[in-house]
Amino acid sequence: MLVLGIETSCDETGVALFDTDHGLLSHALHSQIAMHREYGGVVPELASRDHIRRVVPLLREVLASSKKSLGEIDGIAYTRGPGLAGALLVGASFGASLGFSLGKPVIGVHHLEGHLLSPLLARPSPDFPFVALLVSGGHTQLIRVEGLGRYTLLGETLDDAAGEAFDKTAKLLGLGYPGGAALSRLAEKGDPSRFHLPRPMLKSRDLDFSFSGLKTAALTLVRKQDDDEQTRADIARAFQDAIVEVLVSKSLKAVRKSGLKRLVVAGGVSANSELRNRLTASGIDVYYPDFQYCTDNGAMIALAGAMRFMEGAIPENGFDVRARWDLEFISS
Ligand code: KG4
Ligand code: ZN
Numbered sequence: 001m002l003v004l005g006i007e008t009s010c011d012e013t014g015v016a017l018f019d020t021d022h023g024l025l026s027h028a029l030h031s032q033i034a035m036h037r038e039y040g041g042v043v044p045e046l047a048s049r050d051h052i053r054r055v056v057p058l059l060r061e062v063l064a065s066s067k068k069s070l071g072e073i074d075g076i077a078y079t080r081g082p083g084l085a086g087a088l089l090v091g092a093s094f095g096a097s098l099g100f101s102l103g104k105p106v107i108g109v110h111h112l113e114g115h116l117l118s119p120l121l122a123r124p125s126p127d128f129p130f131v132a133l134l135v136s137g138g139h140t141q142l143i144r145v146e147g148l149g150r151y152t153l154l155g156e157t158l159d160d161a162a163g164e165a166f167d168k169t170a171k172l173l174g175l176g177y178p179g180g181a182a183l184s185r186l187a188e189k190g191d192p193s194r195f196h197l198p199r200p201m202l203k204s205r206d207l208d209f210s211f212s213g214l215k216t217a218a219l220t221l222v223r224k225q226d227d228d229e230q231t232r233a234d235i236a237r238a239f240q241d242a243i244v245e246v247l248v249s250k251s252l253k254a255v256r257k258s259g260l261k262r263l264v265v266a267g268g269v270s271a272n273s274e275l276r277n278r279l280t281a282s283g284i285d286v287y288y289p290d291f292q293y294c295t296d297n298g299a300m301i302a303l304a305g306a307m308r309f310m311e312g313a314i315p316e317n318g319f320d321v322r323a324r325w326d327l328e329f330i331s332s
Contacts, residue, residue: 001074001309004062004098005302006055008091009083009111010137011042013054014298017062017073018306024121025066027299028058033178040177048086055094058298073104075315077305080108081322082138088321096319105315107308112139112327113149114300115266118289121303126262126287133251135275136267137163137178140247142207142254143327145264148307151331154254155207162243162269165211169218169239173232183236184272190237191230195221197242199249207254214242240274248278261285268295 002025007014016027032050036042063069078095081088092108099106116132119125131154132143140157160168163180170179175186197217200210218239225231247269255263263286265279271294279286293299 001306002068002072003302003306003309004059004073004076004095005298005300005305006076006078006091006095007111007114007296007298007301008051008055008087009079009081010087010296011036011047012296013051013058014296014301015055015058015062016298016302017066017068018299018302020306020310024299024303025068026062027297027302028061028065029297030054030058037177040171042084044084044086047084048090051087051090055090062298070102073102075104075305075309076106077109077301077308078106078319079111079114079301080320081111081325083111083321083323085321085323088323092319092321096316099315105309106319107305107313107315108319108321109301109304109308110325110327110330111296111301112141113151113330114304116143116145116264117148117304117307118266118293118297118300119264119287121293121299122288122290124287126264129260130262130264130287131251131254131258131260132264132266133247133254133270134267135162135247135265135269137161137167139267140209140211141327142250144258144260148311149331151327153328154258155209155250157209157211159210159212160215162209162211162247163267165215165243166269168215169236172219172222173236180269181271184240184274186233187236187240187274189230190233190235192237192241194234195238197221197238199242199246202246202249207250207257209246209250211243214239240272244272244275244278247275248282251279252282252284255284262287264288266294270294
């Protein structure tokens with residue numbers, strides 16, 4: 001079965017073709033980061049308009065690179081939510097109308113389900129069940145994954161998401177938006193012993209997180225220190241060490257508590273090399289998406305859609321989007 005995946009939940013337009021016999025055939029992505037950068041964050045209206053401009057050329061691109069025609073598509077999956085309502089509507093209405101005109105089934109998939117299945121595109125890929133650490137710009141969650149659509153939330157952030165904390169601290173350090181990857185590069189030059197930032201909720205018995213205090217501590221530190229390059233690198237290092245220690249410690253605790261053997265890390269922050277190094281060094285059986293599929297993309301939506309179709313998902317007549325949508329709600 002050949003499935004077209006369309007992702008438009010935030011500031012990336014992603015389109016991909018996934019074949020259930022041959023795997024991912026092609027994917028194409030347009031990032032709006034450069035467009036939003038001058039505003040210091042995503043401007044929803046600009047995001048929606050840009051998705052409209054990009055989606056058709058990206059579809060043409062994936063068809064051409066996989067040597068497929070529109071008529072060969074067997075099903076379409078779009079991101080229904082969570083995300084920006086206007087941005088989601090572009091992918092949803094485009095996917096639904098394309099499906100209608102081709103006479104092919106259409107389903108909406110959960111963006112976070114896409115993220116947490118994205119390591120299945122990598123080799124080796126994890127078998128079910130596993131614990132997933134989902135760390136993106138909008139979410140930080142530990143989830144028990146028994147199988148497709150069988151998700152139990154184990155813990156989550158009580159305030160800022162990990163990616164959001166990276167982005168806000170990066171902004172303080174003058175690294176632009178979104179600054180997670182830039183902060184991580186700067187941290188490589190930092191001295192780990194110069195500053196120490198708090199590890200929020202490290203010792204709490206639950207599997208929840210809190211990052212807003214860490215961000216405030218970083219702000220206080222930035223204000224107190226000189227603004228030279230080495231100091232900024234040292235602060236970046238202290239921030240990254242703190243957040244990574246909490247993420248690693250809670251993930252290992254979740255694996256221990258769940259009795260499961262495997263950990264999957266997904267979402268934009270799973271691209272962080274310090275996080276990957278620390279988790280790998282812990283000796284646990286851990287899986288990540290390929291770097292290109294850590295942040296938002298169409299491939300993970302095509303994969304999630306294909307798996308849903310194979311499990312007999314019921315196609316939709318119309319379409320809808322959900323700006324807010326708990327992953328547990330889609331558990332079967
Ligand atoms: O999954 P994603 O594309 O968006 C959401 O669905 O929210 O994740 C984007 C987030 C941003 O906050 C970005 O700063 C962060 O992932 N990010 C990183 C790295 N690469 C991307 N954070 C830390 N280290 C990185 N290398
Ligand atoms: Zn995402």
